[in-house]
Amino acid sequence: MRLTDDPELKTSLFSLFLPMYLVTVLGNMLIILAVISDSRLHTPMYFFLSNLSFTDICLSTTMIPKMLVNIQAQNQSITYAGCLSQICFVLNFVLCENFLLSIMAYDRYVAICHPLTYALIMTPRFCGLLTLLSLGISIGDALLHSLMVLRLSFCTDMEIPLFFCEVVQVIKLACSDTLINNILIYFAASIFGGVPLFGIIFSYIQIVSSILRMSVSGRKYKAFSTCGSHLSVVTLFYGTAFGVYISSAVTNSSRKTTVASMMYTVVTPMMNPFIYSLRNTDMKGALGRLIGRIFSFL
Template sequence: MQFKNQTAVSDFLLLGLTDDPELQPLIFSLFLSMYLITILGNLLIILAISSDYHLHTPMFFFLSILALSDICLSTTTIPKMLVNIQAQDQSITYIGCLTQSTFVVIFAGLESCILAVMAYDRYAAICQPLRYQVILTPDFSVFLVLLSLVISTSHALLHNLMALRLSFCTNMQISHFFCELAQIFKLACSDIFINTLLVYSAANIFFGVHVAGIIFSYAKIFFSVFRMPTVAGRYKAFSTCGSHLSVVSLFYGTGFGVYFSSTVSDSSTKNAVASVLYIVIPQMINPFIYSLRNREIKIALHLLIMGKPFIFLCD
């Protein structure tokens, strides 16, 4: 098969969330604020973890990777939208559009992988505490992150290389604020059956394995926790999982909500607005979840903001 686009496509048009010019300044301000909060919150998480050697454990290492993935995912979509609004130019090049859709799939997939890895980390810490440091060694933790990146990149390239075989019609308007792969397929004049089948089958396998891994890990965790003799032990075990469970629920809950809403609604505008729930909101809220529910992160953030991170290191 020759991966070659059959139509000379120069630009796509990203229609955004609304075509009302009076709402554009409000949308610009709202998304700029959310983007800055996302960048600042996740950067603080990364800096807090890196500045405190007490947090140099697999759990917080994976958390820092999750924060970095959140930054990358938001940066892939929001800045282009803000530039288009400010310049009053909705265009994005063909190569730029495919590149954006590739990175969206990569970082969304990486986030899903890391959440599954974090569930495995909690399983090892609670169900096999005596072997935890043997299982989650620094080298193995780095390997899991690199493996997650390779898998998510391969998953993204598979779909976007297949998109190169498509030819496109004269209507190049994407009813979205970023280049979503499904929206690109809708503009194609050629047969998209193989592409659609591949997207849904691969996505179901890719995300299904992660969800199954998370469910399996927490089933083992709950069974192990309920066998603990003391209430204090149970509370401590559950407290280490609370933040991760909240993030998992937010990520997959919004993702599945958008997926099911797109299947029952033909409105492109409603689907674009719903996509904000999984491409913008979780990345902005994740730092707050971990900073509010995790004592170690709260202490590290406090000392970092106060400019005294090394006092805690010496205690």
């Protein structure tokens, strides 16, 4: 896994990715602390948002620290066991984010289309079960793909054209038959990616239809503002994730594939806190109070 041998480019990459990682961790940690510390945010929507922020921190931590070490090191490599572990963790957290985004869309659908029964449907127990189910499916799928990679044989001195071990690119480097692996990957992507995405699209069709039927303009604005942040994150995540697989399928350019993969694994987790905090009045207020308490404590 080689990034570059150019000393000046190494410095530029390190100067770019270290601040991005710190902003990702700090921004998502502030979201989590704001939700925990403010009782007004103890609702299903912010419970799922805090889980999404935690997933973003884990996803970035799985890749960027190792990449930063590799940039500074003479030997820009990762062990076979380390590569398999990275594949497993990246798949797990990407799938978790995918499921959480679909659950958050369902939460908004219930809140806007069925407000009278919202509290009866989105109970703390049900929200916890949805989160645990998402985590369980994600772990199972990630382990399955990792074990399927384990059965492949590889040639020596492999060079992965990305800054982390991405399962599709790793499989391309195998010397043995990869048909089963490819079938499994695209089948899992169709089910675990397609079904949640269809659920999000269906939820927002119902949400928009319900909002347009509202007679009070204030309620319309509030409904659009609460959904706007989530819809922005969904567009960013799915748009860049599809870009990775489309670019890897239609081009042999490692540079283009690297840029696409960086977008959904590095840029999206960094942007999520800004999207939610800048577009959400309740979150801005909670973050302001949290930062005020932190400075008063210091």
